[in-house]
Amino acid sequence: MxxxxxxxxxxxxxxxxxxxxxxxxxxxxxxxxxxxxxxxxxxxxxxxxxxxxxxxxxxxxxxxxxxxxxxxxxxxxxxxxxxxxxxxxxxxxSYISLLPTTVIARANSSAKSDIMKVRISDKLSHDAGDFLSQSAMIGGIRKSGSYGFDPVLRGFKYDQLNLVMDNGMSATAACPNRMDPPASQIPMSMVDRVEIVKGPHSLRYGNAFGGSIHFKSAPASFSETTKVFGRASGSYESNGNIFRTEAMAGAKGKFYNFGIYGAYSEGDDYEDGNGNKTPSGFNRRNIGMSSVFKLSGSQSIKLSANNNFAKDVDFPALNMDLRKDDTWLLNLSHKINFKNSNFSSLSTSFYGSFVDHSMDNLTKDLNPRTVNAITLAKTKNYGGRSEASFQFKNSSLFSGIDYKAEEAEGTRSREMLMGPKSGTTFFDNLWQDSKISKVALFGEYHFALQEVYFVASTRLEHNSAKSREITTEFINANPESQSDKLNVSASFGATHDFSKQIRMGLWLGRAERSGSLTERFINYLAVDVDPYERIGNAKLKSEVNYQLDYNFTWKTDQSELDITLFASMLRDYISAEIRPDLSPRLATAPGVKQYYNIDKAVMRGFEFSWYQKITSSIYHKVNVAYTYGKNMDFNQPLPEIPPLDIRYALGASFCRNKFHPEIMIRHALKQNRISNNYGESKTPAFTIADIKASYDFSDKIKLIGGVRNLFDEAYYEHLNRSVKGSNKAIYAPGRSFYLTLAISLM
The missing domain is CATH 2.60.40.1120 (Carboxypeptidase-like, regulatory domain)
Incomplete structure (x- = not known):
């Protein structure tokens, strides 16, 4: 025994x-x-x-x-x-993958279907809008050759997209013509990944009416002993004499991680494919810091601060050039994790952006010069959010409250140089010291039933707007200038893996958005494609988007196919109509348009991506995107929607994964679907090719070189605005050689 x-x-x-x-x-x-x-x-x-x-x-x-x-x-x-x-x-x-999402990750990501990646060379980009336009599904409204590109996703633009960084921080354009869109204020040197949620399906970080673009910085790591880290990179591009550089240095220990970032870029006029010069000079610098401190084993606090400074930027499509843009971005966040509890964590953050912007026409080549115009404008975008996370056996819940405020003020001076009023200076109150405040409750619930993953999201937002310096001429067009709205948004979707290779997802969403500062309070200023001056409408109805998304993914060890279809029914879509009873301020404007609501509009389209590993070292991939938009009230196309875009790349990895050549071909179809009421013109088709190659001398040193627009094609995008005073669009750069050197000590 x-x-x-x-x-x-x-x-x-x-x-x-x-x-x-x-x-x-x-x-x-x-x-x-x-x-x-x-x-x-x-x-x-x-x-x-x-x-x-x-x-x-x-x-x-x-x-x-x-x-x-x-x-x-x-x-x-x-x-x-x-x-x-x-x-x-x-x-x-990866719960983000349960939504109709594209994740743009670091270069070492294993996801084959990423349309693009935040490579170390992308951290040199001085404009996040330009970086995003590398994707077939994202266009960019361009009023300058090199700066201030405004993203367009599936035909949605401006405030219809929720563009944020690190869980809510954003910026508000001080220029009414959006020389300084929110994307231009993103410090790309700090970005680790970008999450693009297509459709009104991600409501935790704001009102994602048509989609959400979320820039995220790298998660902090710690070390038992003190360690220093850093990186530096620089590049030169021949067409436009563009020089860019960025660097980061920091230290980390058991309870802290601290880093300092800096970037500088400058460029001059470039030549298009016809050999014509395009005014595109710019000068931009960024400096910032990010620090994370562990307060205990379960608590941490993060502080980041960034200053963006741009000067002397040419905008050939506008009446003025950017003279100075000085912007601060501040973010303070705290997180506490709870162990052995369904209450998983509590995250709280406060953020703010402050833009000081000036622009003028003093260096414009005007003949005759009838007026000297200067605009000084400031905006504030600030708020906070608190989110609780709950983790259960087969589900997760995120719920919280947030607040965001946007304020804008600005004055334009016009010194008359000719005519009977020569010597007189007029002052125009453009923004009328307007403010929009948003208070919201939000929730997002993830759960699984019988191998089907569900996501339910909702947002209840109170939106109030007012002007604190309302002008007499605005009151004449808007008897009431204050408005309060309650916007209800919700989404529900499901994803199921039918096999190891096949996944399908279906999402239905409804989002409601009140008018922006421009749509409610802009005061007699031309801010769109056509030359009509715009005046805001304080009594705009909230526009509503009912959207259906379907996604099909097929994945094997050698290939991955991804197809997304969407259909959007829009109610009370915000547009603009002529007010014959109003007279413009400037003689160059044919009249005045006021924002109003279209009863019905539709948008529908698709995205297609395919990646295939041809051999162990050679791959190719293709991405296609298309959106169809229609104003049902007037039976005509919606404005500023790019045509069908096709992109193909063939690449390889040689020399023990050190040498990476790639050739890229892009074809955009002719855009015949234009809005005549909006002043659009048809755009011809074009085909361009790029080549590039990189070599890793070690895990710390990389050299990248290539040629953009290899065959020196003369072309322009459909979303490029026309040069002021002409019908000629801003042409894209012709052939350009570039070289980048990157050193990493991470």
Whole structure:
């Protein structure tokens, strides 16, 4: 009996010893992952409140993990062995993939279908709008050759898109013509990934009427001992004599991570494919810092501050050029994680952006020069949010409250140089010291039923607007200038993996958006494609978007196909109509248009992407995007929608994955669908080719070079505005050679 007992104890000990315990942790937060279901051959279970799972290792066997926030994962045998050795397996949240989303990640991302990646060379970009336009699904409204590109996603633009950085921070354009759109204020040197949610389906960080573009900085890492890190890169582009540089240096320890960022860019006029010069000079610098401190094992605080300064930027499509733009972006956030509780975390942040903008026509080549005009404008965009996160066995809940305010003030002076009023100076109150305040409750619920993942999202927002310096001429057109709206937005979607290769998703959303500062309060100023002056409408109805999205994904080890279809029904769509009873301020304007609501409009389209690994070292990929828009009231196309865009790339990886050549071909079809009422013109088709190559001398030094517009094609985008005083659009740069050197000590 004694011997039998000893044998049993030995057997139990051997079994205990053969069982390996691994802690599942989140890659970004380092917190344990609870309620993760795992299957390992015939071993299965659920991770504990401390993130533990116990398995007996089996050679060449895959570990399958399923979690509502992380999706379905397959962990290779090699990675599992490494995790057993370290005692930790880190997972990256992928619940964002349950939405109709494109994730633009760092270059070391393993996602094959990413349309583009935030490479170290992209951190040199002085304009995030230009960076986004590398994607077929995102166009850019261009009033300058090199600066201030405004994103257009599926025909949605301006305030119809929710463009934020790090969970809510944004900026408001001080220029009524948006020389300084929010995208131009994003410090790309700090961006680690970009999440683009198509449609009104992500409502946690603001009113995503037509889509959400979320720029995210890198999660902070810590070290048991003090370590320093940094990187530096610089580039030169021949056409336009463009020089860019950026650098970062920092230090981290057990309880802190601190970094300082800086970037500088400048350029001159470039030549288009016909050899004609396009005014496109610019000068831009950025300096900033980001610091994260651990207050305890479960609490951290983050502070970031950035200053963007631009000067002497040419805008050939506008009456004025940018003389100076001085912008501060500030963000303070706190997060506390709760262990062994369904109440997972509480995140609170406060942010603000402050724009000081000046522009004039003093350096414009005007003949005759009838007026000297100068505009000084300022905007503020500030607020805060607090979000609670709950984690249950088969579901997650995010809920909270946020507040955001936008303020704008600005005055234009016009010194008359000719005519009977020569010597007289007029002052125009453009923004009327207007303000919009938004207070909202929001929630997003993720849950799984029978291998189907669901996402339900809602947002209840109170929107109030007022002018604190309303002018007499504005009152004549708007008897009431204050408005209050209650906007209700909601979305519901489901995603299901029909097999290891096939995933489908379906989402239905409704979003409601009140008018912007421009649409409510702009005061006799031409701000759109046509030369008509615009006046705001304080009593605009909120426009409503009812949208359906369908996504099909097919993935194998060698290929990945992604197709997205969408249809949008728009009610009370905001547009502009002529007011024959109003007279413009400037003789160059044919009249005045006031913003109003179209009863019905529609938009529909698709995105298509395909990646294929031809051999172990050669790949190719294609991306296609198209949007159709129609004003149902007038039976004509909606304005500023780009044509069908096709992009193809063929690339390779040679020399032990050190040498990466790639050739890219882009074809945009002719755009015949134009809005005559909006002053649009048809755009011819074009085809361009680019080539590039990079070589990794080591894991710290990379050299990148290439040629843009290889065949020196003369072309322009449909969304490019026309040069002021002519019907000629701003042509894109002709052939341009570039070279980039990047050094990383991360």
């Amino acid at each position: 004694k011997n039998i007992l000893i044998i049993c104890l030995l057997f139990i000990g051997i079994q205990a010893h053969s069982q390996q315990t691994i802690i599942l942790k989140d890659t970004e937060t380092g917190e344990p992952i609870q309620y993760a279901h795992y299957l390992y051959q015939n071993q299965k279970g659920t991770s504990s409140l401390s993130g533990d799972i116990s398995i007996k290792f089996i050679t060449e066997e895959m570990l399958h993990i399923s979690h509502v926030n992380y999706g379905k994962l397959e962990i290779s045998s090699d990675r599992l062995q490494e995790a057993i050795k370290n005692g930790v397996l880190t997972l990256t949240q």
